[in-house]
Amino acid sequence: MIGLIAKAGLQLVLVLLVAPLLSGIMKTMKARLQTRRGPNVLQSYQDILKLLRKGMVIPETASWIFSVTPYVVFVTAALVGLMIPMTATDAPLSLFGGVLAVVYLLALGRFFLALGGLDAGSSFGGLGSSREMTISAIAEPAMMLAIFTVALAASSTNLSEMAKVAVSQSWKFLAPSQMLAFAALFIVLIAETGRIPVDNPATHLELTMIHEAMILEYSGPYLALIEYGASIKQLVLMTLVVNTFFPFGLSSDWTLRGLTLGLVFYLIKMLLLACLIVMVETTNAKLRLFRVPELLMVSFIFGALALISTFLF
Amino acid sequence: MTFLQDPEFGDRIITLMAALVLVLQIAAVGQRWLVSSIRIFAVQSFLLAAIAGIIAYFNHASHIYIAALLTLVLKAGLLPWLLERLVRRIQIRREIEPLINAPLSILIAGCLTLVGYVVAQSFYHPEETSVRAALGHNTLAVAIALFLIGFFTMLNRRKALTQVLGLLSLENGLFLAAISLTYGMPLVVELGIFFDVLVAVMILGILVFRIREAFDSMDVSKLRKLRE
Numbered sequence: 001m002i003g004l005i006a007k008a009g010l011q012l013v014l015v016l017l018v019a020p021l022l023s024g025i026m027k028t029m030k031a032r033l034q035t036r037r038g039p040n041v042l043q044s045y046q047d048i049l050k051l052l053r054k055g056m057v058i059p060e061t062a063s064w065i066f067s068v069t070p071y072v073v074f075v076t077a078a079l080v081g082l083m084i085p086m087t088a089t090d091a092p093l094s095l096f097g098g099v100l101a102v103v104y105l106l107a108l109g110r111f112f113l114a115l116g117g118l119d120a121g122s123s124f125g126g127l128g129s130s131r132e133m134t135i136s137a138i139a140e141p142a143m144m145l146a147i148f149t150v151a152l153a154a155s156s157t158n159l160s161e162m163a164k165v166a167v168s169q170s171w172k173f174l175a176p177s178q179m180l181a182f183a184a185l186f187i188v189l190i191a192e193t194g195r196i197p198v199d200n201p202a203t204h205l206e207l208t209m210i211h212e213a214m215i216l217e218y219s220g221p222y223l224a225l226i227e228y229g230a231s232i233k234q235l236v237l238m239t240l241v242v243n244t245f246f247p248f249g250l251s252s253d254w255t256l257r258g259l260t261l262g263l264v265f266y267l268i269k270m271l272l273l274a275c276l277i278v279m280v281e282t283t284n285a286k287l288r289l290f291r292v293p294e295l296l297m298v299s300f301i302f303g304a305l306a307l308i309s310t311f312l313f
Numbered sequence: 314m315t316f317l318q319d320p321e322f323g324d325r326i327i328t329l330m331a332a333l334v335l336v337l338q339i340a341a342v343g344q345r346w347l348v349s350s351i352r353i354f355a356v357q358s359f360l361l362a363a364i365a366g367i368i369a370y371f372n373h374a375s376h377i378y379i380a381a382l383l384t385l386v387l388k389a390g391l392l393p394w395l396l397e398r399l400v401r402r403i404q405i406r407r408e409i410e411p412l413i414n415a416p417l418s419i420l421i422a423g424c425l426t427l428v429g430y431v432v433a434q435s436f437y438h439p440e441e442t443s444v445r446a447a448l449g450h451n452t453l454a455v456a457i458a459l460f461l462i463g464f465f466t467m468l469n470r471r472k473a474l475t476q477v478l479g480l481l482s483l484e485n486g487l488f489l490a491a492i493s494l495t496y497g498m499p500l501v502v503e504l505g506i507f508f509d510v511l512v513a514v515m516i517l518g519i520l521v522f523r524i525r526e527a528f529d530s531m532d533v534s535k536l537r538k539l540r541e
Contacts, residue, residue: 175325175328175329176328176329176331176332176335176451176455177332178329179329179332179333179336180332180335180336183336293416294343294415294416294419295343297343297415297416297419297420298339298340298343298419301339301419301420301422301423302336302339304423305339305423305426305427308427308430309430
């Protein structure tokens with residue numbers, strides 16, 4: 001029991017520390033690629049601290065949902081962070097079917113975010129919520145298909161089991177269906193974290209904004225919680241992609257040596273994935289909103305093909 | 314580094330790269346920009362060259378190295394360069410106008426991949442239980458899918474230049490099938506195919522140019538009328 005709490009505490013600290021750092025690194029990398037100086041890597045921490053100290057403005061029309069939303073978003077994201085193998089193969093928590101719980105806890109956060117956007121009563125919030133739901137309605141099945149492909153290969157939906165099987169097979173885990181699933185999940189990752197071909201994370205001045213439109217009415221500590229939650233969600237999804245498809249270096253136990261090595265490997269892998277995402281963001285223009293379903297359609301087809309091709313062999 | 318000698322590792326990598334080629338092919342079906350399609354083709358050809366190189370390395374077949382090198386130079390270098398130059402000279406960077414809209418085309422491409430898998434199934438002999446047989450069959454499925462999707466691309470696109478791209482990816486499928494099934498055809502056959510493709514693209518390039526000169530458009534559906 002104490003061991004479990006220690007593991008959970010360690011991983012929680014890791015998640016909370018790394019998530020804003022990763023957002024900061026990605027912002028700086030993107031700025032450098034566009035030959036700007038860009039913000040400090042630690043800027044995300046400072047933003048959160050600053051927002052926590054600020055006062056709040058709550059719309060008159062808002063009900064209790066508006067105030068509950070930031071907590072739900074943050075808590076679901078942090079909970080999911082505990083359920084994903086980061087540096088060791090066994091995650092501290094595993095609830096109701098592992099990966100299914102991960103996907104639907106994230107969906108719960110998104111649902112409340114959409115409600116919060118509607119609740120504020122501004123027209124932008126409603127726009128953002130409806131767009132977010134449209135996109136997630138296609139992104140979610142694609143994500144499930146891709147994840148089921150990996151789960152089938154490991155014959156378990158438990159993320160720790162999946163990571164263990166992947167680690168024990170080393171490079172033999174690389175199969176064409178995994179490639180297709182990776183492509184599907186990468187597109188879903190970009191859509192879910194609101195990155196450029198789908199949404200622009202850097203601005204809330206565009207009429208086509210999605211995530212920023214939903215949280216337009218939030219300010220102060222609530223905004224800090226939502227932003228923190230969003231960066232944890234990004235970290236979690238990236239970890240999911242990295243550790244299910246490239247499990248190299250995951251430590252099989254919670255010893256100090258294994259964890260340090262695992263952490264180093266984990267950070268390197270995350271940096272590589274961040275580079276890939278930043279490259280995609282810099283080389284692509286934002287898609288028109290009604291083109292986004294086409295992109296997600298591609299991801300859905302990849303997911304479906306990945307799943308079917310595992311059955312054909 | 315013992316796994317570098319393990320033929321199973323080689324087969325895994327080949328299948329993985331073949332799957333990547335398939336992913337790119339399906340992405341190309343949904344692609345709207347001409348230049349991006351050409352670049353996707355270049356990357357695909359590069360991967361094919363790498364597959365050929367790996368097959369050559371693991372089977373100690375030195376003549377396949379030449380095929381790999383030719384693929385690299387011609388299909389990943391020269392042809393994309395020629396096509397991009399053509400695009401620049403005609404000054405179209407506009408979007409491709411497919412006959413069927415993008416989501417449906419991608420769906421069809423997915424179905425064609427399944428057809429590829431089903432067809433490849435009939436080449437599969439269950440008594441050969443070795444891993445290699447299963448993996449070769451996987452690559453064959455990808456090759457057939459590439460071939461079919463290339464065909465579909467040719468049918469689906471109006472512009473002559475994009476039809477050339479369909480033809481090229483169709484040929485990539487043929488190359489992949491040949492190299493993964495036989496582990497390399499005789500060099501003379503390979504050379505023949507390469508020059509065939511090269512000359513075909515050059516002639517088609519000139520043809521595209523002429524079509525545009527005469528009709529002010531690359532839309533081949535306008536070629537129905539012989540006399541005005």
